[in-house]
Amino acid sequence: MKEIRIHARAGQGAITTASLLGYAYFLKGMYPYAFPNFGAARMGAPMNAFVRVDSQPVRLRSQIYEPDYLIIVDATLMRGFNCFSGLKEDGVAIINEKEGVEVPKVGARQKTFLLPANDIAMKTIGRPLGNTALLGAFCAATNELDLNMLFETIKKRFSGKAQEGNIEAAKQGFDFIKNKKKG
Amino acid sequence: MKEFLEGSHAVAEVVKLCKPGVVSAYPITPQTHIVEDLAQMVSDGTLKAEFVNVESEHSAASVVLGGEAAGVRSYTATSSQGLLYMAEVVFNIAGLRLPVVMTCANRAISAPINIWNDHQDSVSLRDTGWVQLFAENIQEAADFHLLAYRLGEDKSMMLPVMVCMDGFILTHGIETVDIPTQEQVDKFLPPYKALYKLDVENPISIGPLVDPEYYLETRYALQKTLEEALVLIPKLTAEFSKVFGRTYNGLVEGYRLEDAERAIVAMGSVCGTVKDVVDELRKKGKKVGLLKITSYRPFPIAAIYDALKNVPKVAVLDRAVSLGSFAPLASEVRAVFTGKKKAPKVISSFVVGLGGRDITKHSIKEIYSLLTAKELHGEYIDLKPELLTPEFKG
Numbered sequence A: 001m002k003e004i005r006i007h008a009r010a011g012q013g014a015i016t017t018a019s020l021l022g023y024a025y026f027l028k029g030m031y032p033y034a035f036p037n038f039g040a041a042r043m044g045a046p047m048n049a050f051v052r053v054d055s056q057p058v059r060l061r062s063q064i065y066e067p068d069y070l071i072i073v074d075a076t077l078m079r080g081f082n083c084f085s086g087l088k089e090d091g092v093a094i095i096n097e098k099e100g101v102e103v104p105k106v107g108a109r110q111k112t113f114l115l116p117a118n119d120i121a122m123k124t125i126g127r128p129l130g131n132t133a134l135l136g137a138f139c140a141a142t143n144e145l146d147l148n149m150l151f152e153t154i155k156k157r158f159s160g161k162a163q164e165g166n167i168e169a170a171k172q173g174f175d176f177i178k179n180k181k182k183g
Numbered sequence B: 001m002k003e004f005l006e007g008s009h010a011v012a013e014v015v016k017l018c019k020p021g022v023v024s025a026y027p028i029t030p031q032t033h034i035v036e037d038l039a040q041m042v043s044d045g046t047l048k049a050e051f052v053n054v055e056s057e058h059s060a061a062s063v064v065l066g067g068e069a070a071g072v073r074s075y076t077a078t079s080s081q082g083l084l085y086m087a088e089v090v091f092n093i094a095g096l097r098l099p100v101v102m103t104c105a106n107r108a109i110s111a112p113i114n115i116w117n118d119h120q121d122s123v124s125l126r127d128t129g130w131v132q133l134f135a136e137n138i139q140e141a142a143d144f145h146l147l148a149y150r151l152g153e154d155k156s157m158m159l160p161v162m163v164c165m166d167g168f169i170l171t172h173g174i175e176t177v178d179i180p181t182q183e184q185v186d187k188f189l190p191p192y193k194a195l196y197k198l199d200v201e202n203p204i205s206i207g208p209l210v211d212p213e214y215y216l217e218t219r220y221a222l223q224k225t226l227e228e229a230l231v232l233i234p235k236l237t238a239e240f241s242k243v244f245g246r247t248y249n250g251l252v253e254g255y256r257l258e259d260a261e262r263a264i265v266a267m268g269s270v271c272g273t274v275k276d277v278v279d280e281l282r283k284k285g286k287k288v289g290l291l292k293i294t295s296y297r298p299f300p301i302a303a304i305y306d307a308l309k310n311v312p313k314v315a316v317l318d319r320a321v322s323l324g325s326f327a328p329l330a331s332e333v334r335a336v337f338t339g340k341k342k343a344p345k346v347i348s349s350f351v352v353g354l355g356g357r358d359i360t361k362h363s364i365k366e367i368y369s370l371l372t373a374k375e376l377h378g379e380y381i382d383l384k385p386e387l388l389t390p391e392f393k394g
Helices: A014-027 A117-124 A131-142 A147-157 A160-182 B007-017 B032-044 B057-069 B080-095 B120-124 B138-153 B182-188 B215-244 B270-283 B301-308 B328-336 B361-370
Strands: A002-009 A031-037 A046-054 A069-072 A092-096 A111-115 B002-006 B022-025 B050-053 B074-078 B101-106 B131-134 B161-166 B174-178 B252-255 B262-266 B288-293 B295-297 B313-318 B346-351
Touching: A002 A014, A014 A031, A014 A046, A014 A131, A014 A147, A014 B002, A014 B174, A069 A131, A092 A131, A111 A131, A111 A160, A117 A131, A117 A160, A131 A147, A131 A160, A147 A160, B002 B007, B007 B032, B007 B101, B007 B138, B007 B161, B007 B174, B007 B182, B022 B032, B022 B057, B032 B050, B032 B074, B050 B057, B057 B074, B057 B080, B074 B080, B080 B120, B080 B215, B101 B120, B101 B138, B131 B138, B138 B161, B138 B174, B138 B182, B138 B215, B182 B215, B215 B295, B252 B270, B252 B301, B262 B270, B262 B301, B262 B361, B270 B288, B270 B361, B288 B301, B301 B328, B313 B328, B313 B361, B328 B346, B346 B361
Parallel strands: A002 A069, A069 A092, A092 A111, B022 B050, B022 B074, B074 B101, B101 B161, B131 B161, B262 B288, B262 B313, B313 B346
Antiparallel strands: A002 A046, A031 A046, A031 B174, B002 B174, B131 B295, B252 B288
């Protein structure tokens, strides 16, 4: 079983991100359970979305406290919350970097991958929604999912220009981390 | 076909396949996505139904009452305050023997206002004469709507059915669901033919004043019919299994109970979490199990007795309270064993997860560890003492 926790603010598309990620796992033949946890139920409020995935149907219905992977959509959340709380010893965090926001020190076997997902999104989609760039980065950072599966997922969810833009965002997010890993 | 769907969307898809002629609802979190989807289907023409926009849940319930009274399959959905606002009509629908199907996206009750999950809404309406089926996962939530129409519309029943699914956890969760084909659904669920209906050509009166000479028998008949439902439900689930390939008991589901020394009794999505804990503890050699109650109304007294009569220690989980008395599910499970020779030595009662307080594997493990020779009554799990004033800290 793998557990992924997404940190975002309501309105930033975290539920969509969780559902896209879940769908990509579904295409892989796995059994994902993607679910949100709302805080104050208003735009801008900190919230989490989660994906729990296994090779058999997921039965566990609690929130995720010890994630294998973190996706931090809004880096400013790291100022007020310990987004890394419970991250597994060998856990991986994918972070939408933001100038002036420091990433906390992590364990020796934990890894953090930063990328300018909003900049990528502005160039590819025209809006500062870095979710698909972050998902591309997730594929590169974790090797959990084939990038083509993510493309298939985006094609299912978006059409027209939004589809093209999001596929390009995912590709650039993937390449950014791939190059970082090489470098 | 297997799809990756949000619980609300899966329910809407299955309701569409049931071809209701009247849908009416008033939006309330976390039920809203279901009826938004149905409204879209009606607008797109993929569901040939009358979608009646109303100004309140009381009116939504009244519209589906009217739809069914005119002989048309009808559907509504609600949560929490919405269900309470419907309450008067909910009793009427059962008393009139109208097989309405309603989804209750279970949510806590105000005050204080809380949009998250517990079972207080539908549990508070347990005495209305409606069947209440609790779903563990999204597949069950979807499938139980098929069962609901088939059961309620059976000529021997004529009962309304409420499908209860945990708000957010199942309504907003997304997982793999097998959505049946129209052919399968048509095979299982024939078109609805009302026994009696409002018809201008052949006028009848329904629900008139009934004086003390007659009222008692109407309640007796409802009670007897609900008892008969306990016999019919397993027959229908057997037939369901033949058509759809998924097997449910429909009343209860025992999980690793055969040699269990300690068992948890629960309803709804928490049963999945309990199953994972059971497997973990079994690996460590602990003889633990779960009894999932699917049919809360009618209450499957005999099935619960059979499943638990040889289990020495039983913990009942309530996600609702009966303020000022025992927890509701626990008091009924205890009643099952009143005067019986074979019975658990201990039936302890635990209140968990009110207002969306997360129920973790740790919560469940704590319940198993508190399940000792000392019987507990309404023990609150995951309570935060720091939030209580000193006199309540105990």
